Amino acid sequence: MPITLKDVANRAGVSTSAVSRTFTDGASVSEKMRRKVEKAAADLGYSPNALASSLTTGRTKLIGLVSNNFHNPIFLEVFDLLTRKLQDRGLRPLLLNLTGEIDARTAVRMLQQYSVDGAIIASSTLSPEFSKSFRDAGVPVVNSFGRFSTSPEVHVVGVDNSECGRMAARTLVERSYRKVAFLGGPEAATSTQDRFRGFFQELAKHPDVAHSHSFAEAYSFDAGRAEMQRLIAAGNMAEAYFCGDDVLSIGALSAVADAGLNVPRDVGIIGFNDMKMARWENINLTTISQPIDQILQSSVDLMVSMLEDPDRSPEVRLFPCKLVERGTLRAAP
Amino acid sequence: MPITLKDVANRAGVSTSAVSRTFTDGASVSEKMRRKVEKAAADLGYSPNALASSLTTGRTKLIGLVSNNFHNPIFLEVFDLLTRKLQDRGLRPLLLNLTGEIDARTAVRMLQQYSVDGAIIASSTLSPEFSKSFRDAGVPVVNSFGRFSTSPEVHVVGVDNSECGRMAARTLVERSYRKVAFLGGPEAATSTQDRFRGFFQELAKHPDVAHSHSFAEAYSFDAGRAEMQRLIAAGNMAEAYFCGDDVLSIGALSAVADAGLNVPRDVGIIGFNDMKMARWENINLTTISQPIDQILQSSVDLMVSMLEDPDRSPEVRLFPCKLVERGTLRAAP
């Protein structure tokens, strides 16, 4: 049913090679031929079959977009930006939802069957091993928001989460909080571990600051709220909390409000991510932002350059996170 | 580099057809042959190239997932559910982000180049004409959350938005609000138009209830807040507002709170969608929910049955919306 190369060739009275070449840039075709073919193609409404051509060129322009983060609102932004940036480069995102237990091997196969040119793994919770199985399968991979290492095995683009943890600690200390706590997301997430480490590294420099920590069960409003309720009920509250994520923070804030406590007077909260909601006037969360747009732009750029040179050695690109001052932390003295 | 059918055939010492057949269910292969081939395939780590086979079978198992709604948190849920449901059926979602001005023709071509087996258009704002261009191009299409018509040209799965509008009006009237208003999203969205129509249809039955309407510039917190601020500043407020969407409602709520008004005492708000956030204790929004999971399940089912029978005549599947009682409307008398 759909129009093929051959149909166009017939109508234009030329060989299929000629048609193929007019649709391949850089190929040798005379102006006259090009016009003839284009006319025929337009008449017929032909558009080349990308999949068929991939068979010989070895390029599908399909990029696997893999994530397990379909619950965090920040990822709506990630998907929006990532898909658009890929589209702008003529690449097509093939989505792979890792929610549920899909192991790395299966995931790799699911993408390999479709001969993706590469994969962008957008997740701050998947382990580096996951990305490695893609690389081992020969699939160029960029891990966005992932954990980096100093001798990277795959490209990693994101922020230095332990530096973010340090930044949070520094901020709280500067505001003269003397009893602080870490309220993290699930302990298994690499991002949580790293921020945890950074946070307490920094605090180690301030022996006068008391500290404690706990972990919520998920990166969600409910989990943040539940954990904060537990903390409140247990008594012995900290003066300020560094939460693993904005959604968690907002849950915590709601528990705090319910307990009749005032933010920032009675308790301070600092979040992470600076998602859209953090800016909402009725939330107004002080938080640490990561430059999502830059991270994704860089991820896509890196992917494109890997398509050109598959042997490019793995690179780590870190962007600075920054404090976004709003209303949930008391001012610096 | 990757293992091909031929490699497996060589290693197993059989023809390529034999290998192909062991990987095609329903094909005729003896047990002995199957074992031999499977052994060789396992040794080599072979997995068939879905794209190559699509060339002869005419099936890619690729489903275009097209949307322009990358800003509404409800769509994170939509993407999560939709991608998982597709994956469960062995289908792969190819994402097409319509944000920015991509016209229908281009969109169709972008998917046609990849020979998608079908397209799910998940949007409540795209016009029915958009879906039609897919159908006209011979691409099976399901429009989820779309506007339906009694003589549908494409499959539509969703809710009856004008009934939702009526439900909102009935609810407000029952609660003895006597001066109500519609605070819609962008007027161009079909869903807004339909809810608008239903809302005022119902109100027409109650001449004693005063009404008015206005439209926010987008389906966003900021737009809802700005519009409500405008309304407050203009004076002459309604007693209750039906907002086009939960995000809009939350924006409106924040403006109301800033103005020192109490909800639901001074003003009532009823939203639409029942997104996760509406349930949050610090928002606690009374709203109308649409059964997203059912809608998407039905969309995928419909898509699957269309792949089996492309000539299936277009169908409309509507699910009831329902009132979710929370704290932003006063109780029934």
Added chain:
DNA sequence: GATTTTTTTGCAACCGGTTGCAAAATTTTC
């Protein structure tokens, strides 16, 4: 205008599979 150089074009093989058909192998029937 003939010769050489350069560009354009078509042929045919190939990419990684599938499938109709007929030959080969196996099973069933008598």
Added chain:
DNA sequence: GAAAATTTTGCAACCGGTTGCAAAAAAATC
């Protein structure tokens, strides 16, 4: 155990393109 019926297998063409190579056409050179 031979003949007939059935199943399994391989051959070769095909899906919709691309591309190396050589022939044909056009352009440049003398």
